[in-house]
Amino acid sequence: MPAGDARTEIRVDPTGSHTTVPKELAALTAGVRRGQSLRHIVTVHTDRTVQRVRGAADQVVVEVTDDRVDAVAPGRRAATLSSWREIGRTLGPAGGENLLDAVDARLTGSGATVSTGPNEVARALGVTAVGVAGHRPARTAGEVLGGYLADQDDALITGDLTLRRGLGGIHPTRVATRRLRSTLRVFADFVDPARAQAFDAELSWYAGLLGGVRDREVQRARFTAAIAELPEELVLGPVGSRIEQHLLTEQLQQQKTLDKAMNSATGNSRTSSANTGTRWWRPTCYGGSPPAPRPTPMRTVSPTGCSTPGNCAAPRTPDRTRPAGPTICRLDRPASAVVFPGVKRGVTDR
DSSP, rough: EEEEEEEEOOOOOOOSSSOOOOHHHHHHHHHTTTTTTOOOEEEEEEEEEEEEEEEEEEEEEEEEEEEEEEEEEOOOOSEEEEEEEEEEEETTTTTTTHHHHHHHHHHHHHHHOSSSSEEEEEOOOOOOOGGGSSOOOOOHHHHHHHHHHHHHHHHHHHHHHHHHHHOOOOHHHHHHHHHHOOOOOOOHGSOOHHHHHHOOOHHHHHHHHHHHHHHHOOOOEHHHOOOOOOOOOGGOHHHHHHHHHHHHHHHHHHHHHHHHHSSHHHHHHHHHHHTTTTTTTOOOOOOOOOOOOBHHHHHHOTTTTTSTTTSSOOOOOOOOOOOOSGGGGGGEEEEGOOOOSSOOOOOOOO
């Protein structure tokens, strides 16, 4: 499955027919699928040869795989058969990114070409790669905001998969929920209020479950560090181990609650709602026109502290209404004119 510029591979033992989706795989991808079902689309047979390059300490620096692939993609009238050879490289624990460049250069120098598909399944189906580098940079505020929301949406999906596989991921997933909620609030004028409110409620529920685990993680680390800094004569008895045991027990209970919620029918539905993301968000006007204006709150300007008489504005009350903020239509402004998390501050034209 896609994971930024890379991908995440999930391997499970086959069960039953080769066209039957394994229950374990269906459970692991429940959040990624967002309520959709899995179905068989292609059968891939791979004969793999692995070469590992090791460093001085006998640690793997890079792994090169040589695959001979045969694929069968069922069709309405006839199946499509395809075969090809594919060479991949994976960075090892002791390797650096520069080694991948060196391997790529050696492979291309020997006649290898870049694959036309992002993975074996895509190639078997005839799907060509769409590189991230080929995406044009966002030019309007709406595109930048939409891109930022999409990034957090992707983080939620990645976190869901990581959590279901038991690989952690609590903190980055919780951060994504916070960023989504704060961004939707800051730009409340640019989203459908009803949908944003419902989405925020699901994110809040999800963040609460994640927070129960994450708070104990943080507390354990902080208490351990704080006790370690104390003089030995001030630490009477196994204080550290008692605190650790107490917080760890609570963390495991919170983790159990999170797992139960994510794997239950109701929890799966709610996490799918939380992970539905912001794909419904569009930087367009409501019905082709800006939102209805809201009354401007009463405000006064006090002359207190004025150094020059006559230059201070007298208290006044607005006699008209105006939109309380920029309308959704104004998201066609240059991206540099908008300020929000992750975007370099620019000059606004409010």
